[in-house]
Each structure stands twice: as structure tokens, then as C-alpha cells.
Amino acid sequence: MREVNPVRGVNVSGRPIRILLSGVFGPFGVDDEFGRKENIMELFHNQVTRGQDTASFRFFHRSFGLYFLAANVNADVTVLDFPSRGRFEKEVAQGYDVVGISFIAPNFVKAREMARITRRVAPGATIVLGGHGAAVEDVEEKIDCDHVVRGEGIGPLRRLLGQDPDAPIVHPTLPSSERSSVFGLPAPGIPASLLVPGVGCVNGCRFCSTSHFFGKNYTAYLSTGRQMFETARRIADETGTDEFFVMDENFLKDKQRALDLIDEMERHDRYFSFHIFSSTETIRAFGLHNLERLNVTFVWIGVESSSSEGNFEKNDGLDARRLISQLQERGILVLASSILCAEHHTPDNIQNEIDFMIGLEADFVQFMLLTPLPVTKLYKDHKARGLLRMDLPLEEWHGQKELSYRHPDFPGDAAQRWIDSAFRQEYEANSCSLLRVIRTVVKGYERLDRRWQLDAGQKARKRMLEDCARAWAPVLGGIAHLAVNRQERERALDLARRVRRVLPPTLLDRLKSPAATALAVAWRARVRLLGDSIQPVTIVTRTQAQRIRIAPSTIPVEVVSDDRERVSDQIAAVAMWATEPTLAN
Ligand code: B12
Ligand code: SF4
Incomplete structure (x- = not known):
């Protein structure tokens, strides 16, 4: 070397x-x-x-x-x-x-x-x-x-x-995402900036590649609430957005750091908003009220499974449906993730798992096939049991098509058929995520609008929810026009009426609506003619x-x-x- x-x-x-x-x-x-x-x-x-x-x-x-x-x-x-x-x-x-x-x-x-x-x-x-x-x-x-x-x-x-x-x-200054769009419409405003408080997670869930790769340790890049506030303030001043995507697998795990960050925001009267990943145990320990004070607007939760067989300590005693609806009431968008074709799944019980995830009515749902990735405990266990498909090229180990371990109940392309069907069923039952996003944001806005008195943080949150609802509401006409089924069309039209009631549209909002529909139709034509691939x-x-x-x-x-x-x-x-x-x- x-x-x-x-x-x-x-x-x-x-x-x-x-x-x-x-x-x-x-x-x-x-x-x-x-x-x-x-x-x-x-x-x-x-x-x-x-x-x-x-x-x-x-x-x-x-x-x-x-x-x-x-x-x-x-x-x-x-x-x-x-x-x-x-x-x-x-x-x-x-x-x-x-x-x-x-x-x-x-x-x-x-x-x-x-x-x-x-x-x-x-x-x-x-x-x-x-x-x-x-x-x-x-x-x-x-x-x-x-x-x-x-x-x-x-x-x-x-x-x-x-x-x-x-x-x-x-900590470098970086946008958290590039070229955001939905229906071919560019996401309005400046993209949220990236904030990485640290890497790794101590929980060590058996399948989790992130936790095991970092040795089940957490390395903090920003170890105090004050450091987080100073970094966020510097980046926000440079970029012009107060919105942050927090790339940390379990950011709330260090409760004191997050509480100190709230104190700093309140002390300086400067409020940021955060998209975070969190396990449910840490959300419960942190408390919903504190989540609101921290101005969390999106949370990614690993629900993983409906049953204790497929689950982990972090979700002990979890009533996922209730937690998700409590978060949504507060205007917090929820992404719930789950694992399909796990060891305990069979063709007889896997539909229950999909139904459970659909029933959560989260704003977004992720389905992944159980994938034993190198370094995890799952990989070692499966290797010891001779279950790993070492003949399967690593290019296939991405969890969206083939199982990388032998599961007697899901041979051939069965896993792919289940995961494709899960995504489609979820969409048909719950409508598109953009519609759900607008609905949750409006709910959060209405909740604050009903209060007599708001503190400075709540006022900032209300403004942010209003901006978000106004920015996306013009797309509802397009959603209704291109709806996957009657239910989605009706939901879109109902929601459009509700938004108009709560936030009467400006002239500009009214003009945006047909323009958004025209662009959405153009995007669909592009996808039908040329496919949906976009390269970075x-x-x-x-x-x-x-x-x-x-x-x-x-x-x-x-x-x-x-x-x-x-x-x-x-x-x-x-x-x-x-x-x-x-x-x-
Ligand atoms: C952002 C992300 C993505 C982005 C990738 C963007 C990109 N430009 O590559 C997107 C969303 C597109 C993505 C997609 C996928 N991802 Co991904 N992704 C992540 C995520 C959530 C964060 C990574 C990150 O930025 N971390 C923050 C930075 C600071 O940490 P880091 O990247 O680990 O880098 C540190 C070290 O690793 C190291 N390091 C990294 N690179 C290098 C290079 C050198 C030279 C050195 C010295 C050190 C070094 O130093 C850095 C600082 O400490 C991780 C989960 C996680 N929390 O880590 C999964 C993760 C990396 N993704 C994973 C997977 C499986 C995928 C997909 C296959 C999933 C899928 N089916 O969709 C696809 C693959 C897409 C593709 N074609 O490549 C797995 C990787 C598993 C593995 N063992 O390889 C992870 C760990 C998630 C998981 N737990 O399963 N992903
Ligand atoms: S809590 Fe999440 S990040 Fe931590 S080990 Fe479990 S799955 Fe991985």
C-alpha cells in the first residue's frame, strides 16, 4: 500500500x-x-x-x-x-x-x-x-x-x-436536494439546507446498515444545541432559507441537544424548521409539544412491521396509527417505512402487513424488501445459516426487486410482485402523497388558527404552514384532473374547497391553478412518450x-x-x- x-x-x-x-x-x-x-x-x-x-x-x-x-x-x-x-x-x-x-x-x-x-x-x-x-x-x-x-x-x-x-x-453549506419537482412542477422556493448533526445510531437494529457501519456508535459533528443553532443560523443567512433537512438517523436521541436548540431559537427569537428522522421511542421521550416547539415539519419513522415478530425494541408498545394522526394534527408530515418479505412473512400474512401500512394513512409510505447488507447482524446471521444469495450480483442488493436471501415462501419474482403491488395499493387507497401533504399542512394551520394567543414560535410556524399550503394548493386541480380513481378526484376537489375557505386565494393563486394543471398534463405526456427517467x-x-x-x-x-x-x-x-x-x- x-x-x-x-x-x-x-x-x-x-x-x-x-x-x-x-x-x-x-x-x-x-x-x-x-x-x-x-x-x-x-x-x-x-x-x-x-x-x-x-x-x-x-x-x-x-x-x-x-x-x-x-x-x-x-x-x-x-x-x-x-x-x-x-x-x-x-x-x-x-x-x-x-x-x-x-x-x-x-x-x-x-x-x-x-x-x-x-x-x-x-x-x-x-x-x-x-x-x-x-x-x-x-x-x-x-x-x-x-x-x-x-x-x-x-x-x-x-x-x-x-x-x-x-x-x-x-459544516459545509449545501442544499438538501436538487431539482425538486412533482407533476413536473418545480418545488417553489429555495430548497431546504442540509444539517448533519452527526453520523451513526446506537440502537443497532439487526437489519440496519447505518447503525452497524458506524460501529453502533454516534459521532457528533454538532454536539450541542448551541452549535446546532449557530450552524443553522450561519447557513440560513447564506442561503436565505430557514428550512433544514436534518440528515441524522435518530436526531432526537440526544434529547438535551434538541431541547437546547429550542432554547436557543426562543432566546434569539430566530426560528428554523426541521425535517428529521426519528425512531418512535425517541419521539415519545421527546414529546409532541416539544416537536412543535422545535418546529419539526416532517418526520421519517421506521414503523417496520405491524407485528412484534417483525419489530424492534424501539417500537415496543407503539400505537403507530395514533402517533401518526397526532403528528399530522400538528401539521407534521409523516413518512412511515416498512419492511416486506421479512423472515416471518408468508403469502398468507404479507397482505395484512400492507393493509396495516395503508391503514396508517401516513403522508408517505416507504416499502423495502428485507435486505441483509454486509456488516449488519442480519447479514452475519443469514450467512451463518447459509441463507445469503451470494450468487446474486451486488447490483441487485438494493431492496426494491430481488430478495438477497433465500426465503422459501417468496421464490422467483414473488418479492418484486409484492413490493410493486404494495406501492400501487397504497396509492390507490390513500391517493397521491402531494394531496396528503396539503391536507396535513392545512390541518396544522387550522389548529393554530383556532388558538387565541400564539407565542413567537407558533406564529412563525403558522406562517410557514400558510406559505406551504398556498404554494401547493394550486396543484389540487391538476391532481383532480389526473386522479388515479374517483376517490382521489373527490378528495382533491374537497380539499381545494377547504383550502379556499381557510386561506382565500389571491389573484395570483387563482392564475397559478390552471397553469399548474397544464404543466401537470404536459409532464404526463412526457412520461408516457419518453418514460420518466431523469438523470442528475x-x-x-x-x-x-x-x-x-x-x-x-x-x-x-x-x-x-x-x-x-x-x-x-x-x-x-x-x-x-x-x-x-x-x-x-
Ligand atoms: C442520502 C442517501 C441516499 C441518496 C444518495 C445520494 C447520492 N448522491 O449518492 C439517495 C436517496 C439517492 C440514496 C439512494 C439509495 N440508497 Co442511500 N442513503 C442515503 C443516506 C440516507 C444518507 C447518506 C448520507 O449522506 N449520510 C451523511 C454523510 C455525512 O455520511 P456518509 O455518506 O456515510 O459519509 C461518511 C462516511 O461514510 C465516510 N465516507 C463516505 N464516502 C467516503 C469516501 C471516502 C474516500 C472516504 C475516505 C470516506 C467516505 O465519510 C463520511 C463522513 O463521515 C444513507 C443512510 C445513512 N444515514 O447513512 C442511505 C444509504 C447509504 N443508502 C443505501 C441504499 C441501499 C440505497 C439504495 C440502493 C436504496 C434504494 N433501493 O433506493 C439507493 C441507491 C441509489 C443509487 N443508484 O446509488 C444504504 C447503503 C447500504 C450499503 N451497505 O451499501 C444506506 C446506508 C441506507 C440503509 N441503511 O440501508 N441514498
Ligand atoms: S433506530 Fe433506525 S437508525 Fe437506529 S439502528 Fe434502528 S433502524 Fe437503524
Whole structure:
């Protein structure tokens, strides 16, 4: 193994070390020698709203980990996000001392190809692998590389470069999503910013790759409520939005930090809103009242299963339906996730599981097939029992089509048929998620509107709910027009009447409604004619060693358009015209 010259980030020739950090190459979500069509690079369209046809939510997330690494080493760093294979090769040829490749298990073959390209084009470069794919067994023997970083990456990368692994963490400023749209309509406003209070989760649920990858430990990047407030305030001032997507698997687990954050917001009379992930035990411990005070607007809950056989300690004694409706009453959107084709499922009981998830009436529902990913307890157990399908290529280990373990009751394509049907049933029964979102937001608004007196935090929350309802309500006509069934059409029309009553539309709101319907119809035509694939554009971000010291929070972004040539993407871009500026922040 080669070593990076460890002279505090500067090599012997006196120039800073040059590092390329790259995510895997696209195209994504297509069947080719490197990937599968089900493995789409979009969170909701892949695993949440994918059964909702043109009402599916579309957006991309950058490879956040890479920007954290870039902001926390003293070197000239280029981050290459969503490159094509050719673009990656061209960049490697620029001459880097270190090439870092971030990947997850289903993208193993892409990472191997990138290492191969690097060896050919830049034989002198040190190859470092990181991200969840690093947990693939014996990865160093399967991919030609020099270092493998498992778990948290900032400390090890700094150590590798001879820099202080325990230096303070700089939190970069990043949008949480790119090119958000639904029905082809760009999401209004500035996208929420990203906030990563820490990585890992101590709960260690048996299937959970995140918890096990980080050694069932939690590494805090922002360890106090005050640090969180200061970071959020700085980012909000830079971006112009007070909305944050909190990328932390179980953010409320550190209750005191979250309570301190509320105190800071109240003390400074500056209120942010947060989208969070949380287990139910922590929601219960934190309390619904505190969730409102924290101004949580979205929560992702791992409901996992209706029965104790398929569940975990975190959900002991949970009445999921009640909790979800209490959250929705407060205007908090809920995403409930569940696991299908688990060991205890059979063709006789799996429909009960789907019915249970439908009955929750959450705003969003995620279905995933139970997937024993390397490093988890589940993987080890299944391996010991000889259940793992080691013959199944890693590209298929994404949990949306094939089972990666042998389950006697779900042979062949049975798992795929169940998961596809679950998404469709949920959509047909509960209507599209956008409709549910508007309904929940209006509920939360009405609840505050009924109160005589509101404190400053509640006033800020009410304003935010109003803005959200006004922004999306014009789409209700389009939902009714393109409804999946009569029930959805009636629900959309009822809700439109209710919104008009609670929030009388302005002239502009009235004009937006037919425009939104026309765009939604155009989007449906595009999908029917050309399919629904959208590829993320390549994003190149360069930071310089000295610039990190001068302005640690600012990451200049340069957008490269070489992936925009696809005809279908150009058509998509017409419908999503306003999303482009978000890339040039
Ligand atoms: C955001 C996210 C995505 C985004 C990806 C965006 C992108 N540009 O790649 C979206 C939503 C598109 C996505 C999709 C999928 N994802 Co995903 N995703 C996540 C999520 C929720 C957060 C990752 C994150 O940003 N964390 C915050 C940053 C700071 O942490 P980090 O990425 O882990 O990076 C740290 C270290 O890993 C390390 N590191 C990372 N890269 C590198 C590189 C180098 C060189 C070094 C030294 C270190 C290093 O250092 C970083 C700082 O500590 C994780 C769950 C989680 N909480 O981790 C799942 C997760 C990574 N996803 C997973 C999976 C399975 C998928 C899907 C296959 C699921 C599906 N069927 O939809 C698809 C695949 C899509 C595709 N074509 O690649 C699994 C990976 C499992 C595994 N063992 O490989 C995870 C762990 C979820 C889970 N628990 O199962 N995902
Ligand atoms: S609570 Fe969530 S993040 Fe934590 S181990 Fe369980 S599934 Fe994973």
C-alpha cells in the first residue's frame, strides 16, 4: 500500500496535496453492465412514491459525505458528483495525489471500474475507498485500492494526510436536494439546507446498515444545541432559507441537544424548521409539544412491521396509527417505512402487513424488501445459516426487486410482485402523497388558527404552514384532473374547497391553478412518450487549501453540463425550468 506524503497536507514539492473525491458514475437507474433500472438515484421516486405515477416526488441528493470530507481537510479538493464514466476519467487525468471513491454496496461494480480507470490513467495516485460499500466483505481484495475507510471518514482521511484527526468539524453549506419537482412542477422556493448533526445510531437494529457501519456508535459533528443553532443560523443567512433537512438517523436521541436548540431559537427569537428522522421511542421521550416547539415539519419513522415478530425494541408498545394522526394534527408530515418479505412473512400474512401500512394513512409510505447488507447482524446471521444469495450480483442488493436471501415462501419474482403491488395499493387507497401533504399542512394551520394567543414560535410556524399550503394548493386541480380513481378526484376537489375557505386565494393563486394543471398534463405526456427517467447533472466543486482556512463555510460550486445532452432531460428541463438556478448557488 502506498502512503500519502504526510506533511500536514502539503507535499514535498511545496504544493498542497490534490485530492479528487468522487461519487459513482451514471447513468443511474438503467439496466447496463454496471447497474439496474430499479436502482434510481432519487430517494422518493425509488422507494417512497414510486407507485404514484406522475404524482411521484422527484429530486436528487448530492453525495453529502464527500462535501464533509472536502470541507475538513487542508488540501486542494475537487468533489465530482454524478459524473459520467468519461467525465470521471477526464478528471482523474488532471493529476491527483489521492482519488477517493464513495460508494454503496449496490454500486460496487462502478467503484471497481473507477479504481481500474484510476490505476490506468493516474498510476501514481493513492486510491481510497469509503462510504457504505467499504463494508463489502474483503473489498480490498476485490477492488484494486490503497486504503479502505470504514465508518466515519473525516478523522481517518485527515490521519491519512498527516493532519489532525480531532480538529474541529466544519459544516459545509449545501442544499438538501436538487431539482425538486412533482407533476413536473418545480418545488417553489429555495430548497431546504442540509444539517448533519452527526453520523451513526446506537440502537443497532439487526437489519440496519447505518447503525452497524458506524460501529453502533454516534459521532457528533454538532454536539450541542448551541452549535446546532449557530450552524443553522450561519447557513440560513447564506442561503436565505430557514428550512433544514436534518440528515441524522435518530436526531432526537440526544434529547438535551434538541431541547437546547429550542432554547436557543426562543432566546434569539430566530426560528428554523426541521425535517428529521426519528425512531418512535425517541419521539415519545421527546414529546409532541416539544416537536412543535422545535418546529419539526416532517418526520421519517421506521414503523417496520405491524407485528412484534417483525419489530424492534424501539417500537415496543407503539400505537403507530395514533402517533401518526397526532403528528399530522400538528401539521407534521409523516413518512412511515416498512419492511416486506421479512423472515416471518408468508403469502398468507404479507397482505395484512400492507393493509396495516395503508391503514396508517401516513403522508408517505416507504416499502423495502428485507435486505441483509454486509456488516449488519442480519447479514452475519443469514450467512451463518447459509441463507445469503451470494450468487446474486451486488447490483441487485438494493431492496426494491430481488430478495438477497433465500426465503422459501417468496421464490422467483414473488418479492418484486409484492413490493410493486404494495406501492400501487397504497396509492390507490390513500391517493397521491402531494394531496396528503396539503391536507396535513392545512390541518396544522387550522389548529393554530383556532388558538387565541400564539407565542413567537407558533406564529412563525403558522406562517410557514400558510406559505406551504398556498404554494401547493394550486396543484389540487391538476391532481383532480389526473386522479388515479374517483376517490382521489373527490378528495382533491374537497380539499381545494377547504383550502379556499381557510386561506382565500389571491389573484395570483387563482392564475397559478390552471397553469399548474397544464404543466401537470404536459409532464404526463412526457412520461408516457419518453418514460420518466431523469438523470442528475454532474456537479463539480473545487476547494483550495488556503481558501478553507479563509472561508471555511463557503464551498464554491461549478456546474458542468456534459450530462445534459439527453433529449428526454432537455424536455424535462423545460417543465422544470426554475430548478436550474438551485445548482448555481
Ligand atoms: C442520502 C442517501 C441516499 C441518496 C444518495 C445520494 C447520492 N448522491 O449518492 C439517495 C436517496 C439517492 C440514496 C439512494 C439509495 N440508497 Co442511500 N442513503 C442515503 C443516506 C440516507 C444518507 C447518506 C448520507 O449522506 N449520510 C451523511 C454523510 C455525512 O455520511 P456518509 O455518506 O456515510 O459519509 C461518511 C462516511 O461514510 C465516510 N465516507 C463516505 N464516502 C467516503 C469516501 C471516502 C474516500 C472516504 C475516505 C470516506 C467516505 O465519510 C463520511 C463522513 O463521515 C444513507 C443512510 C445513512 N444515514 O447513512 C442511505 C444509504 C447509504 N443508502 C443505501 C441504499 C441501499 C440505497 C439504495 C440502493 C436504496 C434504494 N433501493 O433506493 C439507493 C441507491 C441509489 C443509487 N443508484 O446509488 C444504504 C447503503 C447500504 C450499503 N451497505 O451499501 C444506506 C446506508 C441506507 C440503509 N441503511 O440501508 N441514498
Ligand atoms: S433506530 Fe433506525 S437508525 Fe437506529 S439502528 Fe434502528 S433502524 Fe437503524
